Amino acid sequence: xxxxxxxxxxxxxxxxxDSELWVSQLETWSSNLPRPTAIxxxxxxxxSAPLTIGSTTTGTPxxxxxGGFPRRFYEVTYESPGAPDLAxxxxxxxxxxxxxxxxxxxxxxxxxxxxxxxxxxxxDIPVLQISLPSLDPARLLALGERLRPLRDEGVLIIGSGxxxxxxxxxxxxxxxxxxxxxxxxxxxxxxxNLAAGDIDTLLDFERRAPGMPYAHPSTxxxxxxxxxxxxxxxxxxxxxxxxxxFWLGLAKRSFQVA
Numbered sequence: 350x351x352x353x354x355x356x357x358x359x360x361x362x363x364x365x366x367d368s369e370l371w372v373s374q375l376e377t378w379s380s381n382l383p384r385p386t387a388i389x390x391x392x393x394x395x396x397s398a399p400l401t402i403g404s405t406t407t408g409t410p411x412x413x414x415x416g417g418f419p420r421r422f423y424e425v426t427y428e429s430p431g432a433p434d435l436a437x438x439x440x441x442x443x444x445x446x447x448x449x450x451x452x453x454x455x456x457x458x459x460x461x462x463x464x465x466x467x468x469x470x471x472x473d474i475p476v477l478q479i480s481l482p483s484l485d486p487a488r489l490l491a492l493g494e495r496l497r498p499l500r501d502e503g504v505l506i507i508g509s510g511x512x513x514x515x516x517x518x519x520x521x522x523x524x525x526x527x528x529x530x531x532x533x534x535x536x537x538x539x540x541x542n543l544a545a546g547d548i549d550t551l552l553d554f555e556r557r558a559p560g561m562p563y564a565h566p567s568t569x570x571x572x573x574x575x576x577x578x579x580x581x582x583x584x585x586x587x588x589x590x591x592x593x594x595f596w597l598g599l600a601k602r603s604f605q606v607a
Contacts, residue, residue, distance in 0.1 A: 352500040352607070353385055355493070355580040357573065359511045359592065359601040360392070360464045363415060363422040368524060371601065372467050374592045378605075379468035386503030387435045387475040389496065392460030393510040393570040397480035399448045400492070402440065403455040405433040405477065412458040427462040432475035435504065439479060442495045447482075460509040484568050486552040486575045493579020506580045508573030512536055512600035513564040519598055528595045535560035536600035540593075543604065546585030548578065581606035 358375075365371050394414050395403070403409075407430050413423050440449045457465075461478050483489060496506055513532040521527070528536070538558050542550050550557055554571065558564065565571050578584040588604035595601060 353383060353503060353505050354605040354607050355500060355506040355577045356605045357508045357577040358464045358603045360460050360509045361511065361596055361601065363418055363459055363463055365596060366463060366467060368596060371596065375464060375467040378591050385474055385505035387432045387477065388505045388507060389435060389499060390457065390461040390476060390478040391481060391508050391573050391576045392458055392478060393573055394458040394460040395478065395480045396569055398482045399450055400443060400482040401450050401452050401480040402436045403478040404453055405431040405436045406453065407431045409454065409456040411456045411462055414458045425466065427457060427466055427472050429472045429474060429476040432477040435475065435477045438499060442498065464509060481569065481572055484572050489572055489575035490579040490584065493576040497580045500580065506577065508577035510570040510573040512539055512602040514570035514599060515563045515566060517566060518563045522597060524596055526598045528598045528600065531560035531563035532595065532598055532600055535564035536602055540602065544587050546587060548584050577606060
């Protein structure tokens, strides 16, 4: 089996599934990928140290970690098969001096299940979610490197965040709202440095990127990108750009790496 790519997906809030464009983009993306044996999700919405492994049991209720949306978004289900074998492999890949803990009742959060309901709506592929054990980009790059061998076994590694996430600074909440300057500038900077394979600059995004700290007043939504890059065969490669553009003025740039 050829190694599957690793993905970075800008997942958005639950209402992003109402965007016909975003849905069509993700459907096309997943249809062009080999079918995974399992999916490993790293979402911006679960920070927990040390590295924590979520539910491995089929049917664990989802984590509706949001508020203020119509009731239909709290009635979404995604009963993907549990992935206990993948959980054991993830734990085995971690160094002895970095403990791994289990949180067996922690179901997929919206950063994990929202894109999966579009990309793999049949919910018939085993899914495992692990936490972000740190927001340090270098540590997350190293985590991705440890997870890299799973791709050779058909595991699809997905870092799920959002290329810009300055929600407190949005003034126009329409889905088609133009991007504020801080969002457009950060997105352009990220695209340029990804294309150039300039990992050192990307790792230092908090100091070097234009639009900060407005683009990321907290950095958890950019953090999964570094797990994705670390899981690639070469973090300095030029990614395959799959999704760009904006939603609510936030950059939904998403890509895959070999």
